[in-house]
Amino acid sequence: MKTRSEQYQRLEFTLGAFSDLGRHAVEAHEFSSAARSILYLLLGSVGVPRGALLGCDTGGRLYPAAVKGMRPGSLREMEAAALRAPSRAEIEELARCPEWIPSGEQRLPAPLRALAAEWGMAGILPLVVRGQLAGALLAGNCLNGRPPGEHERGALETLGPYAAMLLQQHALVEQLRAAVQENLRLCESLADTYFDTVQAFSTAIDAKDIYTRGHSLRVARYSSGLAARLGMPEKSSTGIRIGAYLHDIGKIVLDRTLLHKAGTLDDKERREMASHPLIGDQVLSSVHFPWPEVRAVVRSHHERMDGKGYPDGLTGAAIPLPARILTVADAFDAMTSERAYREPVPPHDALRELVECSGEQFDPGLVRAFLEQCRSEVEQAGGDGAPRKPGGLRVFAKLLRRTGDSLTTSAIDRLLRILGPVPIPQPA
Amino acid sequence: MNKLRLESRVRNGSAVVYLDGYLNESGGELLEQECRSLLSRGCRALELDFGRASMVNSIGISYLLDVIENARQGEARLEFVSVPEDIRLLFELLGIAGRVPVRKP
Numbered sequence: 001m002k003t004r005s006e007q008y009q010r011l012e013f014t015l016g017a018f019s020d021l022g023r024h025a026v027e028a029h030e031f032s033s034a035a036r037s038i039l040y041l042l043l044g045s046v047g048v049p050r051g052a053l054l055g056c057d058t059g060g061r062l063y064p065a066a067v068k069g070m071r072p073g074s075l076r077e078m079e080a081a082a083l084r085a086p087s088r089a090e091i092e093e094l095a096r097c098p099e100w101i102p103s104g105e106q107r108l109p110a111p112l113r114a115l116a117a118e119w120g121m122a123g124i125l126p127l128v129v130r131g132q133l134a135g136a137l138l139a140g141n142c143l144n145g146r147p148p149g150e151h152e153r154g155a156l157e158t159l160g161p162y163a164a165m166l167l168q169q170h171a172l173v174e175q176l177r178a179a180v181q182e183n184l185r186l187c188e189s190l191a192d193t194y195f196d197t198v199q200a201f202s203t204a205i206d207a208k209d210i211y212t213r214g215h216s217l218r219v220a221r222y223s224s225g226l227a228a229r230l231g232m233p234e235k236s237s238t239g240i241r242i243g244a245y246l247h248d249i250g251k252i253v254l255d256r257t258l259l260h261k262a263g264t265l266d267d268k269e270r271r272e273m274a275s276h277p278l279i280g281d282q283v284l285s286s287v288h289f290p291w292p293e294v295r296a297v298v299r300s301h302h303e304r305m306d307g308k309g310y311p312d313g314l315t316g317a318a319i320p321l322p323a324r325i326l327t328v329a330d331a332f333d334a335m336t337s338e339r340a341y342r343e344p345v346p347p348h349d350a351l352r353e354l355v356e357c358s359g360e361q362f363d364p365g366l367v368r369a370f371l372e373q374c375r376s377e378v379e380q381a382g383g384d385g386a387p388r389k390p391g392g393l394r395v396f397a398k399l400l401r402r403t404g405d406s407l408t409t410s411a412i413d414r415l416l417r418i419l420g421p422v423p424i425p426q427p428a
Numbered sequence: 429m430n431k432l433r434l435e436s437r438v439r440n441g442s443a444v445v446y447l448d449g450y451l452n453e454s455g456g457e458l459l460e461q462e463c464r465s466l467l468s469r470g471c472r473a474l475e476l477d478f479g480r481a482s483m484v485n486s487i488g489i490s491y492l493l494d495v496i497e498n499a500r501q502g503e504a505r506l507e508f509v510s511v512p513e514d515i516r517l518l519f520e521l522l523g524i525a526g527r528v529p530v531r532k533p
Contacts, residue, residue, distance in 0.1 A: 005517075006517075006521060009514075009517050009518065009521055010521055013486070013518060013521070016485055016486065017485070017486040020452075020485055020486060020487065037453060037487065040453070040456075040486075040487045040490035040491070041486050041487050041490070042486075043490050043493075044485075044486035044487050044488065044489035044490030044491075044493070045486040045489070046522070047489060047493065047521075047522030047523050047524060048493075049493040049494070049496070049497055068490065068494075069493070069494065069497060142522075142523050143493070143496075143522070143523035143524060143526065143527050144523045144526055144527075
Protein backbone atom coordinates (compact mmCIF):
# COMPACT_ATOMS: atom_id res chain seq x y z
CA MET A 1 0.00 0.00 0.00
CA LYS A 2 2.86 2.33 0.99
CA THR A 3 4.68 1.61 -2.29
CA ARG A 4 1.57 2.45 -4.28
CA SER A 5 1.14 5.75 -2.40
CA GLU A 6 4.82 6.54 -3.02
CA GLN A 7 4.46 5.81 -6.70
CA TYR A 8 1.40 8.04 -6.85
CA GLN A 9 3.27 10.83 -5.06
CA ARG A 10 6.26 10.52 -7.42
CA LEU A 11 4.01 10.60 -10.45
CA GLU A 12 2.17 13.63 -9.12
CA PHE A 13 5.44 15.47 -8.51
CA THR A 14 6.81 14.60 -11.96
CA LEU A 15 3.55 15.77 -13.52
CA GLY A 16 3.88 19.01 -11.55
CA ALA A 17 7.39 19.48 -12.98
CA PHE A 18 6.03 18.73 -16.44
CA SER A 19 3.37 21.39 -15.99
CA ASP A 20 6.03 23.90 -14.82
CA LEU A 21 8.01 23.16 -18.00
CA GLY A 22 4.93 24.10 -20.01
CA ARG A 23 4.66 27.39 -18.15
CA HIS A 24 8.29 28.18 -18.94
CA ALA A 25 7.63 27.44 -22.62
CA VAL A 26 5.08 30.24 -22.91
CA GLU A 27 6.88 32.81 -20.77
CA ALA A 28 9.53 35.07 -22.30
CA HIS A 29 12.95 34.70 -20.67
CA GLU A 30 16.51 35.51 -21.58
CA PHE A 31 18.25 32.31 -22.68
CA SER A 32 20.59 32.17 -19.65
CA SER A 33 17.68 32.63 -17.26
CA ALA A 34 15.57 30.00 -19.10
CA ALA A 35 18.50 27.53 -19.04
CA ARG A 36 18.92 28.06 -15.30
CA SER A 37 15.19 27.44 -14.69
CA ILE A 38 15.25 24.25 -16.79
CA LEU A 39 18.28 22.96 -14.88
CA TYR A 40 16.75 23.73 -11.48
CA LEU A 41 13.50 22.11 -12.54
CA LEU A 42 15.14 18.88 -13.76
CA LEU A 43 17.45 18.51 -10.77
CA GLY A 44 14.71 19.49 -8.29
CA SER A 45 12.33 16.91 -9.73
CA VAL A 46 14.71 14.12 -8.64
CA GLY A 47 16.34 15.73 -5.59
CA VAL A 48 19.84 16.08 -7.07
CA PRO A 49 21.74 19.09 -5.67
CA ARG A 50 24.46 19.48 -8.32
CA GLY A 51 24.46 19.53 -12.09
CA ALA A 52 24.96 21.42 -15.31
CA LEU A 53 22.96 22.04 -18.45
CA LEU A 54 24.82 22.01 -21.75
CA GLY A 55 23.40 23.66 -24.84
CA CYS A 56 24.26 22.64 -28.39
CA ASP A 57 25.00 25.41 -30.90
CA THR A 58 24.21 25.39 -34.62
CA GLY A 59 27.70 24.05 -35.34
CA GLY A 60 26.96 21.01 -33.17
CA ARG A 61 29.27 22.14 -30.34
CA LEU A 62 28.23 21.65 -26.73
CA TYR A 63 28.60 24.58 -24.33
CA PRO A 64 27.66 25.05 -20.65
CA ALA A 65 24.41 27.06 -20.38
CA ALA A 66 23.81 26.81 -16.62
CA VAL A 67 25.33 25.18 -13.55
CA LYS A 68 24.00 24.44 -10.08
CA GLY A 69 25.61 23.56 -6.79
CA MET A 70 29.13 24.12 -8.11
CA ARG A 71 31.89 26.38 -6.87
CA PRO A 72 31.86 30.00 -8.15
CA GLY A 73 33.39 30.42 -11.60
CA SER A 74 32.66 26.85 -12.61
CA LEU A 75 30.61 27.93 -15.63
CA ARG A 76 33.67 29.67 -17.11
CA GLU A 77 35.91 26.72 -16.27
CA MET A 78 33.45 24.45 -18.01
CA GLU A 79 33.39 26.73 -21.03
CA ALA A 80 37.13 26.21 -21.35
CA ALA A 81 36.69 22.45 -20.90
CA ALA A 82 33.97 22.43 -23.57
CA LEU A 83 36.65 23.32 -26.10
CA ARG A 84 37.54 19.66 -25.95
CA ALA A 85 34.18 19.06 -27.57
CA PRO A 86 32.90 15.73 -28.87
CA SER A 87 33.10 15.17 -32.62
CA ARG A 88 30.06 15.49 -34.88
CA ALA A 89 29.87 11.69 -35.12
CA GLU A 90 29.84 11.40 -31.32
CA ILE A 91 27.14 14.08 -31.10
CA GLU A 92 25.04 12.19 -33.64
CA GLU A 93 25.57 8.99 -31.65
CA LEU A 94 24.38 10.75 -28.49
CA ALA A 95 21.28 12.04 -30.31
CA ARG A 96 20.35 8.44 -31.16
CA CYS A 97 20.18 7.53 -27.49
CA PRO A 98 18.18 9.98 -25.36
CA GLU A 99 18.64 7.88 -22.22
CA TRP A 100 20.51 8.32 -18.99
CA ILE A 101 24.19 7.31 -19.44
CA PRO A 102 26.25 6.70 -16.27
CA SER A 103 29.39 8.80 -16.42
CA GLY A 104 31.84 5.88 -16.55
CA GLU A 105 30.25 4.15 -19.55
CA GLN A 106 32.31 3.76 -22.69
CA ARG A 107 29.41 4.75 -24.99
CA LEU A 108 29.72 8.26 -23.60
CA PRO A 109 32.04 10.31 -25.85
CA ALA A 110 35.47 10.65 -24.25
CA PRO A 111 35.33 14.46 -23.81
CA LEU A 112 31.99 14.22 -21.99
CA ARG A 113 33.26 11.31 -19.91
CA ALA A 114 36.23 13.44 -18.89
CA LEU A 115 33.98 16.42 -18.15
CA ALA A 116 31.65 14.28 -16.00
CA ALA A 117 34.59 12.78 -14.10
CA GLU A 118 36.23 16.15 -13.59
CA TRP A 119 33.06 17.67 -12.12
CA GLY A 120 31.98 14.59 -10.15
CA MET A 121 28.84 13.95 -12.17
CA ALA A 122 26.91 10.69 -11.86
CA GLY A 123 25.78 10.65 -15.46
CA ILE A 124 24.50 12.44 -18.50
CA LEU A 125 21.09 12.67 -20.13
CA PRO A 126 21.22 13.70 -23.82
CA LEU A 127 18.41 16.17 -24.58
CA VAL A 128 17.10 15.39 -28.04
CA VAL A 129 14.50 17.04 -30.30
CA ARG A 130 13.48 15.28 -33.52
CA GLY A 131 16.69 13.28 -33.63
CA GLN A 132 18.89 16.35 -33.10
CA LEU A 133 20.90 16.99 -29.96
CA ALA A 134 19.62 20.17 -28.28
CA GLY A 135 21.84 19.82 -25.23
CA ALA A 136 22.63 17.54 -22.32
CA LEU A 137 21.96 17.37 -18.62
CA LEU A 138 24.86 16.49 -16.36
CA ALA A 139 23.58 15.40 -12.95
CA GLY A 140 25.46 14.65 -9.75
CA ASN A 141 24.59 12.15 -7.06
CA CYS A 142 21.38 12.25 -5.05
CA LEU A 143 21.34 13.57 -1.47
CA ASN A 144 22.08 10.07 -0.18
CA GLY A 145 25.37 10.16 -2.11
CA ARG A 146 24.26 7.52 -4.60
CA PRO A 147 23.75 8.00 -8.36
CA PRO A 148 20.15 8.59 -9.48
CA GLY A 149 18.21 5.33 -9.20
CA GLU A 150 15.57 3.81 -11.42
CA HIS A 151 12.81 6.23 -10.32
CA GLU A 152 15.01 9.30 -10.77
CA ARG A 153 16.32 8.17 -14.16
CA GLY A 154 12.74 7.45 -15.28
CA ALA A 155 11.58 10.92 -14.23
CA LEU A 156 14.52 12.59 -16.01
CA GLU A 157 13.97 10.58 -19.18
CA THR A 158 10.27 11.54 -19.12
CA LEU A 159 10.99 15.24 -18.68
CA GLY A 160 14.07 15.25 -20.95
CA PRO A 161 12.39 15.61 -24.37
CA TYR A 162 10.25 18.52 -23.17
CA ALA A 163 13.23 20.22 -21.54
CA ALA A 164 15.10 19.69 -24.84
CA MET A 165 12.29 21.33 -26.80
CA LEU A 166 12.27 24.27 -24.41
CA LEU A 167 16.05 24.62 -24.57
CA GLN A 168 15.97 24.58 -28.36
CA GLN A 169 13.09 27.04 -28.49
CA HIS A 170 14.93 29.54 -26.26
CA ALA A 171 18.16 29.06 -28.23
CA LEU A 172 16.28 29.77 -31.50
CA VAL A 173 14.66 32.89 -30.06
CA GLU A 174 18.10 34.04 -28.90
CA GLN A 175 19.58 33.44 -32.38
CA LEU A 176 16.66 35.29 -33.95
CA ARG A 177 17.12 38.21 -31.56
CA ALA A 178 20.84 38.37 -32.37
CA ALA A 179 20.09 38.25 -36.11
CA VAL A 180 17.49 41.03 -35.84
CA GLN A 181 19.92 43.20 -33.85
CA GLU A 182 22.64 42.59 -36.42
CA ASN A 183 20.22 43.58 -39.20
CA LEU A 184 19.27 46.75 -37.33
CA ARG A 185 22.96 47.61 -36.93
CA LEU A 186 23.46 47.03 -40.66
CA CYS A 187 20.46 49.23 -41.50
CA GLU A 188 21.80 52.03 -39.28
CA SER A 189 25.20 51.72 -40.87
CA LEU A 190 23.60 51.80 -44.37
CA ALA A 191 21.60 54.90 -43.42
CA ASP A 192 24.78 56.58 -42.12
CA THR A 193 26.58 55.71 -45.35
CA TYR A 194 23.65 57.10 -47.32
CA PHE A 195 23.65 60.43 -45.44
CA ASP A 196 27.44 60.66 -45.72
CA THR A 197 27.20 60.07 -49.49
CA VAL A 198 24.51 62.72 -49.95
CA GLN A 199 26.55 65.15 -47.79
CA ALA A 200 29.65 64.45 -49.90
CA PHE A 201 27.56 65.06 -53.00
CA SER A 202 26.33 68.39 -51.62
CA THR A 203 29.93 69.37 -50.93
CA ALA A 204 30.70 68.60 -54.56
CA ILE A 205 27.78 70.82 -55.67
CA ASP A 206 28.96 73.70 -53.46
CA ALA A 207 32.58 73.26 -54.51
CA LYS A 208 31.71 74.53 -57.97
CA ASP A 209 31.55 78.01 -56.46
CA ILE A 210 34.22 78.99 -53.93
CA TYR A 211 31.74 81.36 -52.23
CA THR A 212 29.11 78.70 -51.60
CA ARG A 213 31.41 76.16 -49.94
CA GLY A 214 29.51 74.57 -47.02
CA HIS A 215 26.31 76.40 -48.01
CA SER A 216 24.17 73.25 -48.46
CA LEU A 217 25.31 71.76 -45.16
CA ARG A 218 24.44 74.98 -43.29
CA VAL A 219 21.09 75.27 -45.06
CA ALA A 220 20.39 71.65 -44.12
CA ARG A 221 21.13 72.48 -40.47
CA TYR A 222 18.88 75.58 -40.46
CA SER A 223 16.07 73.78 -42.32
CA SER A 224 15.98 70.62 -40.25
CA GLY A 225 16.19 72.76 -37.08
CA LEU A 226 13.20 74.78 -38.27
CA ALA A 227 11.28 71.61 -39.20
CA ALA A 228 11.93 70.20 -35.72
CA ARG A 229 10.75 73.46 -34.14
CA LEU A 230 7.47 73.18 -36.09
CA GLY A 231 7.05 69.66 -34.70
CA MET A 232 7.31 67.95 -38.08
CA PRO A 233 7.67 64.15 -37.96
CA GLU A 234 11.26 62.86 -38.04
CA LYS A 235 10.75 61.36 -41.50
CA SER A 236 9.70 64.73 -42.96
CA SER A 237 12.57 66.45 -41.19
CA THR A 238 14.99 63.93 -42.74
CA GLY A 239 13.44 64.54 -46.18
CA ILE A 240 13.94 68.28 -45.76
CA ARG A 241 17.55 67.73 -44.68
CA ILE A 242 18.28 65.56 -47.74
CA GLY A 243 16.46 68.09 -49.93
CA ALA A 244 18.61 70.86 -48.46
CA TYR A 245 21.80 68.93 -49.23
CA LEU A 246 20.68 68.60 -52.85
CA HIS A 247 18.68 71.82 -53.39
CA ASP A 248 21.30 73.37 -55.73
CA ILE A 249 22.01 70.15 -57.65
CA GLY A 250 20.74 71.83 -60.86
CA LYS A 251 23.66 74.27 -60.67
CA ILE A 252 25.99 71.44 -61.67
CA VAL A 253 25.18 72.05 -65.33
CA LEU A 254 25.58 75.83 -65.09
CA ASP A 255 28.69 77.54 -66.43
CA ARG A 256 31.21 78.24 -63.66
CA THR A 257 31.75 81.80 -64.96
CA LEU A 258 28.06 82.51 -64.42
CA LEU A 259 28.27 81.35 -60.80
CA HIS A 260 31.39 83.45 -60.20
CA LYS A 261 30.15 86.61 -61.92
CA ALA A 262 30.53 89.58 -59.56
CA GLY A 263 28.28 92.08 -61.37
CA THR A 264 24.57 92.09 -62.24
CA LEU A 265 23.29 89.23 -64.42
CA ASP A 266 21.76 90.08 -67.80
CA ASP A 267 18.38 88.63 -68.85
CA LYS A 268 19.87 85.55 -70.55
CA GLU A 269 22.15 84.84 -67.61
CA ARG A 270 19.27 85.35 -65.17
CA ARG A 271 17.11 82.87 -67.14
CA GLU A 272 19.94 80.37 -67.15
CA MET A 273 20.48 80.79 -63.40
CA ALA A 274 16.72 80.48 -62.80
CA SER A 275 16.65 77.17 -64.63
CA HIS A 276 18.55 75.31 -61.89
CA PRO A 277 15.51 74.23 -59.79
CA LEU A 278 13.87 72.64 -62.85
CA ILE A 279 17.12 70.99 -63.94
CA GLY A 280 17.60 69.70 -60.39
CA ASP A 281 14.06 68.31 -60.38
CA GLN A 282 14.69 66.55 -63.72
CA VAL A 283 17.98 65.11 -62.46
CA LEU A 284 16.24 63.66 -59.38
CA SER A 285 13.10 62.50 -61.21
CA SER A 286 14.58 59.05 -61.77
CA VAL A 287 15.59 58.67 -58.12
CA HIS A 288 12.89 57.07 -55.98
CA PHE A 289 13.43 58.82 -52.66
CA PRO A 290 11.35 57.59 -49.71
CA TRP A 291 10.88 61.30 -48.83
CA PRO A 292 8.54 63.36 -51.09
CA GLU A 293 10.02 66.49 -49.46
CA VAL A 294 13.28 66.12 -51.43
CA ARG A 295 11.91 66.92 -54.89
CA ALA A 296 9.49 69.52 -53.49
CA VAL A 297 12.44 71.34 -51.92
CA VAL A 298 14.66 71.11 -55.01
CA ARG A 299 11.95 72.30 -57.41
CA SER A 300 10.27 75.01 -55.32
CA HIS A 301 12.98 76.61 -53.17
CA HIS A 302 12.92 79.78 -55.32
CA GLU A 303 9.14 80.24 -55.21
CA ARG A 304 7.86 83.40 -53.44
CA MET A 305 4.75 83.90 -51.34
CA ASP A 306 3.56 86.67 -53.75
CA GLY A 307 3.81 84.36 -56.78
CA LYS A 308 6.77 86.20 -58.34
CA GLY A 309 9.17 83.30 -57.81
CA TYR A 310 10.16 80.49 -60.17
CA PRO A 311 9.85 77.97 -61.78
CA ASP A 312 6.06 77.61 -61.29
CA GLY A 313 5.03 80.99 -59.87
CA LEU A 314 3.19 79.34 -56.98
CA THR A 315 1.66 81.54 -54.25
CA GLY A 316 1.27 81.23 -50.45
CA ALA A 317 0.27 77.84 -49.11
CA ALA A 318 0.40 76.33 -52.62
CA ILE A 319 4.18 76.30 -52.16
CA PRO A 320 5.00 73.06 -50.31
CA LEU A 321 5.87 73.73 -46.65
CA PRO A 322 9.31 72.02 -46.93
CA ALA A 323 10.20 74.38 -49.80
CA ARG A 324 8.99 77.45 -47.83
CA ILE A 325 11.19 76.32 -44.93
CA LEU A 326 14.19 75.95 -47.19
CA THR A 327 13.62 79.35 -48.79
CA VAL A 328 14.03 81.05 -45.40
CA ALA A 329 17.12 78.99 -44.50
CA ASP A 330 18.66 79.42 -47.96
CA ALA A 331 18.22 83.21 -47.95
CA PHE A 332 19.56 83.57 -44.41
CA ASP A 333 22.70 81.58 -45.19
CA ALA A 334 23.22 83.34 -48.52
CA MET A 335 23.10 86.71 -46.73
CA THR A 336 25.36 85.73 -43.81
CA SER A 337 27.99 84.18 -46.13
CA GLU A 338 30.67 85.97 -48.12
CA ARG A 339 30.00 86.49 -51.82
CA ALA A 340 32.23 87.52 -54.74
CA TYR A 341 30.59 90.94 -54.73
CA ARG A 342 30.13 91.62 -50.99
CA GLU A 343 31.15 90.90 -47.40
CA PRO A 344 28.88 88.69 -45.22
CA VAL A 345 25.81 90.50 -43.85
CA PRO A 346 25.70 90.53 -39.99
CA PRO A 347 23.11 88.02 -38.61
CA HIS A 348 20.87 90.77 -37.19
CA ASP A 349 20.70 92.54 -40.56
CA ALA A 350 19.94 89.23 -42.29
CA LEU A 351 17.11 88.53 -39.85
CA ARG A 352 15.75 92.06 -40.40
CA GLU A 353 15.80 91.41 -44.16
CA LEU A 354 13.78 88.20 -43.58
CA VAL A 355 11.23 90.22 -41.57
CA GLU A 356 11.03 92.99 -44.16
CA CYS A 357 10.50 90.50 -47.00
CA SER A 358 8.06 88.30 -45.11
CA GLY A 359 4.65 88.03 -46.72
CA GLU A 360 6.07 88.85 -50.18
CA GLN A 361 9.06 86.52 -50.40
CA PHE A 362 8.95 84.44 -47.20
CA ASP A 363 6.21 82.79 -45.15
CA PRO A 364 5.82 85.19 -42.15
CA GLY A 365 5.00 82.32 -39.77
CA LEU A 366 8.23 80.55 -40.71
CA VAL A 367 10.23 83.74 -40.31
CA ARG A 368 8.71 84.03 -36.84
CA ALA A 369 9.66 80.41 -35.98
CA PHE A 370 13.17 81.06 -37.33
CA LEU A 371 13.54 84.20 -35.16
CA GLU A 372 12.23 82.35 -32.09
CA GLN A 373 14.68 79.50 -32.64
CA CYS A 374 17.51 81.98 -33.02
CA ARG A 375 16.37 83.89 -29.92
CA SER A 376 16.30 80.79 -27.72
CA GLU A 377 19.82 79.90 -28.83
CA VAL A 378 21.15 83.44 -28.28
CA GLU A 379 19.60 83.33 -24.81
CA GLN A 380 21.40 80.07 -24.03
CA ALA A 381 24.72 81.23 -25.48
CA GLY A 382 27.62 82.64 -23.49
CA GLY A 383 29.50 85.79 -24.56
CA ASP A 384 31.61 83.87 -27.08
CA GLY A 385 28.57 82.26 -28.67
CA ALA A 386 29.34 78.92 -27.00
CA PRO A 387 26.43 77.29 -25.13
CA ARG A 388 26.20 77.89 -21.38
CA LYS A 389 24.50 74.56 -20.94
CA PRO A 390 25.67 71.41 -22.76
CA GLY A 391 23.42 70.64 -25.70
CA GLY A 392 21.85 74.09 -25.51
CA LEU A 393 22.87 75.28 -28.96
CA ARG A 394 21.91 73.48 -32.10
CA VAL A 395 21.03 75.31 -35.30
CA PHE A 396 22.91 78.60 -35.05
CA ALA A 397 25.85 77.37 -32.96
CA LYS A 398 28.60 77.92 -35.53
CA LEU A 399 27.24 81.28 -36.71
CA LEU A 400 26.92 82.61 -33.15
CA ARG A 401 30.43 81.45 -32.29
CA ARG A 402 31.72 83.33 -35.33
CA THR A 403 29.77 86.52 -34.75
CA GLY A 404 29.89 86.55 -30.91
CA ASP A 405 27.77 89.26 -29.23
CA SER A 406 26.50 90.92 -32.39
CA LEU A 407 23.04 89.40 -31.92
CA THR A 408 21.04 90.03 -28.72
CA THR A 409 17.68 88.77 -27.50
CA SER A 410 16.36 92.35 -27.21
CA ALA A 411 17.26 92.99 -30.86
CA ILE A 412 15.43 89.81 -31.91
CA ASP A 413 12.46 90.80 -29.72
CA ARG A 414 12.26 94.10 -31.60
CA LEU A 415 12.18 92.20 -34.92
CA LEU A 416 9.47 89.89 -33.57
CA ARG A 417 7.37 92.94 -32.59
CA ILE A 418 7.80 94.37 -36.11
CA LEU A 419 6.72 91.04 -37.58
CA GLY A 420 3.60 90.97 -35.39
CA PRO A 421 1.58 87.97 -34.12
CA VAL A 422 1.59 85.88 -37.30
CA PRO A 423 0.55 82.24 -36.94
CA ILE A 424 3.26 79.60 -37.26
CA PRO A 425 2.31 76.97 -39.91
CA GLN A 426 1.27 73.61 -38.50
CA PRO A 427 2.59 70.50 -40.27
CA ALA A 428 -0.15 68.36 -41.84
CA MET B 429 -0.99 30.27 -6.27
CA ASN B 430 -0.14 32.60 -3.42
CA LYS B 431 3.32 34.14 -3.53
CA LEU B 432 5.75 33.03 -0.83
CA ARG B 433 6.14 35.38 2.09
CA LEU B 434 8.94 34.98 4.60
CA GLU B 435 9.35 36.12 8.15
CA SER B 436 12.54 35.55 10.11
CA ARG B 437 13.09 35.71 13.83
CA VAL B 438 16.65 35.61 15.17
CA ARG B 439 17.56 34.90 18.78
CA ASN B 440 20.93 33.98 20.27
CA GLY B 441 22.44 32.90 16.95
CA SER B 442 19.41 30.79 16.04
CA ALA B 443 16.91 31.77 13.39
CA VAL B 444 13.42 30.62 12.58
CA VAL B 445 12.21 31.35 9.04
CA TYR B 446 8.44 31.13 8.60
CA LEU B 447 7.30 30.19 5.08
CA ASP B 448 3.85 31.31 4.01
CA GLY B 449 2.64 30.37 0.53
CA TYR B 450 3.96 28.54 -2.54
CA LEU B 451 7.64 27.57 -2.62
CA ASN B 452 8.34 27.89 -6.35
CA GLU B 453 11.09 29.56 -8.39
CA SER B 454 10.66 33.11 -7.10
CA GLY B 455 9.90 31.91 -3.58
CA GLY B 456 12.85 29.53 -3.63
CA GLU B 457 15.23 32.27 -4.71
CA LEU B 458 13.90 34.47 -1.91
CA LEU B 459 14.30 31.69 0.68
CA GLU B 460 17.83 30.84 -0.45
CA GLN B 461 18.89 34.49 -0.24
CA GLU B 462 17.31 34.91 3.19
CA CYS B 463 19.02 31.79 4.59
CA ARG B 464 22.36 32.79 3.06
CA SER B 465 22.01 36.21 4.64
CA LEU B 466 21.19 34.68 8.06
CA LEU B 467 24.21 32.36 7.82
CA SER B 468 26.50 35.23 6.85
CA ARG B 469 25.22 37.14 9.89
CA GLY B 470 26.45 34.33 12.12
CA CYS B 471 23.36 32.17 12.63
CA ARG B 472 24.46 28.62 13.37
CA ALA B 473 21.01 27.09 13.72
CA LEU B 474 18.31 27.48 11.11
CA GLU B 475 14.75 26.31 11.49
CA LEU B 476 12.46 26.48 8.47
CA ASP B 477 8.82 26.50 9.57
CA PHE B 478 6.56 25.05 6.84
CA GLY B 479 3.36 25.52 8.90
CA ARG B 480 1.84 27.90 6.32
CA ALA B 481 3.59 26.55 3.22
CA SER B 482 0.92 25.51 0.74
CA MET B 483 3.01 23.67 -1.86
CA VAL B 484 6.57 23.02 -3.06
CA ASN B 485 7.41 22.52 -6.74
CA SER B 486 10.53 21.03 -8.34
CA ILE B 487 12.37 24.35 -8.69
CA GLY B 488 11.46 25.14 -5.06
CA ILE B 489 13.05 21.79 -4.10
CA SER B 490 16.20 22.78 -6.01
CA TYR B 491 16.52 25.97 -3.99
CA LEU B 492 15.85 24.02 -0.80
CA LEU B 493 18.77 21.74 -1.75
CA ASP B 494 20.93 24.88 -2.08
CA VAL B 495 19.84 25.93 1.42
CA ILE B 496 20.86 22.49 2.73
CA GLU B 497 24.26 22.72 1.03
CA ASN B 498 24.86 26.28 2.27
CA ALA B 499 23.99 25.25 5.83
CA ARG B 500 26.37 22.27 5.57
CA GLN B 501 29.19 24.48 4.33
CA GLY B 502 28.44 27.04 7.06
CA GLU B 503 28.42 24.23 9.65
CA ALA B 504 24.96 25.32 10.75
CA ARG B 505 22.26 23.04 12.14
CA LEU B 506 19.23 22.92 9.86
CA GLU B 507 15.77 21.66 10.68
CA PHE B 508 12.41 21.67 8.89
CA VAL B 509 9.46 21.99 11.29
CA SER B 510 5.65 21.98 11.13
CA VAL B 511 5.91 20.24 7.76
CA PRO B 512 2.48 19.27 6.31
CA GLU B 513 2.01 15.60 5.51
CA ASP B 514 2.16 15.85 1.69
CA ILE B 515 5.32 17.97 1.77
CA ARG B 516 6.90 15.63 4.34
CA LEU B 517 6.21 12.66 2.08
CA LEU B 518 7.85 14.52 -0.80
CA PHE B 519 10.92 15.23 1.35
CA GLU B 520 11.13 11.52 2.13
CA LEU B 521 10.83 10.50 -1.53
CA LEU B 522 13.59 12.89 -2.58
CA GLY B 523 15.92 11.87 0.24
CA ILE B 524 15.74 15.26 1.95
CA ALA B 525 14.32 13.74 5.13
CA GLY B 526 17.43 11.56 5.33
CA ARG B 527 19.67 14.62 5.46
CA VAL B 528 17.63 17.12 7.46
CA PRO B 529 15.40 16.47 10.48
CA VAL B 530 11.79 16.91 9.37
CA ARG B 531 9.20 17.45 12.08
CA LYS B 532 5.44 17.21 11.71
CA PRO B 533 3.14 20.01 12.90
